[in-house]
Amino acid sequence: MSLRLVEPTLPSQRFRATPTATRFDLGLSENPFPPLPSILDAVNDTLAQANRYPEFLPDELPRIIADHLGVSPDDVVVGAGATGVAMQVMRALGGGELLTSTPTFDGYPIMAEMAGMGLVPVPIDPGGNQDLAAMRRAVTRRTSLVVLCRPHNPTGTVLDAAAVRSFLGAIPGHIPVLLDEAYVEFLAPADRLDIHALLHRHQNLLILRTFSKAYGLAGLRIGYCVGRGKLIQRIRQQQLPFGITTAAVAAVRAAYAADTELRDRVDRINREREVLRMSLRACGIDVPRSHANFLYLPGPGVATALRRAGIKAKAYPDGSARIAVGDPAAGRAVHAALVDLR
Structure with missing residues (x-):
């Protein structure tokens, strides 16, 4: 299954509504800032050699990332954004079932179907957190991949570090766990996990990250995964030749x-x-505390009110919405659209 967007209200033949022009597009949790000048200069410098192919299989980018993280380059696999790397993971595992929370990043149901994996969605709890106890109970012999998001998409909540360690210890070692940290840079330092300790202890753990969010490089499609041993080697075998551009290397x-x-x-x-x-919250909307660059606005009626105000958001079937944050003008428009909703 996949999360469907709330369908726009269709105007009647008698009362035709004029479509509202989009004033702010907040639907993709994008960084509101353009790339830094130094990054733009680095990328522009590579364009003079755009007639040349990049590396057949990436070597330089994994090495740069590994040096930054303090891991071995052999532990890093790169791809076209976190989405591209997640697809490599699923293809490497070949079938079985994907266990994840719902709602979640809607790429996971799409990619699971593409990879021929069944989807087992476990509802989040009333506080917007992933229900780890329910997810543990949902693991079966058909489970081939478990996905955790930290911070969670779309609620922005963060699993307690001790709870993550306990969960990893309860998952059989032959079942890979993908820890999606697409928004990790927005976490306070005290909330970040010790990935070195986790990777050392759990050979089935894969940590997924991206340069699309905090780094503001969504258009360059740069993501990576960190893991250990035979598991990360299997994923590297799904590497697309010439798949990482020279511009991506310079940008990172x-x-x-x-x-x-x-x-x-x-x-x-x-x-x-x-x-x-x-x-x-002062307007009566029970917005959970977020640790990412977005807010989850519980419905009903929120998605519709935003749409009518010309604000594009990620909408959910119950009328809730997720909006990107960071632009003060957009924030004021969101407040104005929702101030009288409750």
Whole structure:
């Protein structure tokens, strides 16, 4: 199954409504800031050699990422965004069932179907958290991959570190667990996991990350996965030849060099998120605390109100919505659209 978007209201023949022009597109949890000038310069410098192919199989980018993380390059697999790497993971596992929470990133149901995997969705709990006890109970001999999101998409909630360790210890060692950390850079340092300790202890663990969110490089499609041993080797065998561009390599190197500037941007996004969250809660909307660059706005009626105000959001069947944050003007428009909803 996959999450369907709430269908737009169809105007009657008698009362035809004029479509509302989109004022703000907040549907894809994009970074509101363009790439830093140093990153743009690095990417532009590669265009003079755009007539040349990139590496047949990526070697330089995994090495850059591995050096930054303090792991071996053999432990890193790269691909076309976190989505592309997740697809490589599923193809490497070949069938079985994908166990994940619902709602979740809607790419997972789509990719599971493409990879020939059955989908086992486990509802999140009333607080917007992944229900780890229910997910453990849902593991069977048909389970071939378990997905955890931290922070969770779309609610922005964060699993307790001890709960993650306990969950990993309860999953049979032959079943891979994909820990989706697409929004990890938005976490406070105290909330981040010790990935080195986890990878050392759990050979079935894969950690998935992206440069699309905090780094603001969604259009360059750069993601990676960190794992150990035979499991990560299997995933590397799904690597697409010539699949990582020279521009992507230059962008990552420049992004790591601009860590302080990028951290300032993340801090700005987090501050704007909290300002908007508190203003919406003051309006009576029970917005859960988010640790990512988006807010989950429980329905009913939220998605419709935003659409009527010309604000594009990720909508859910119960009328809830997820919106990207960070742009103060967009935040004010969201508040204005929802201030009288409750």
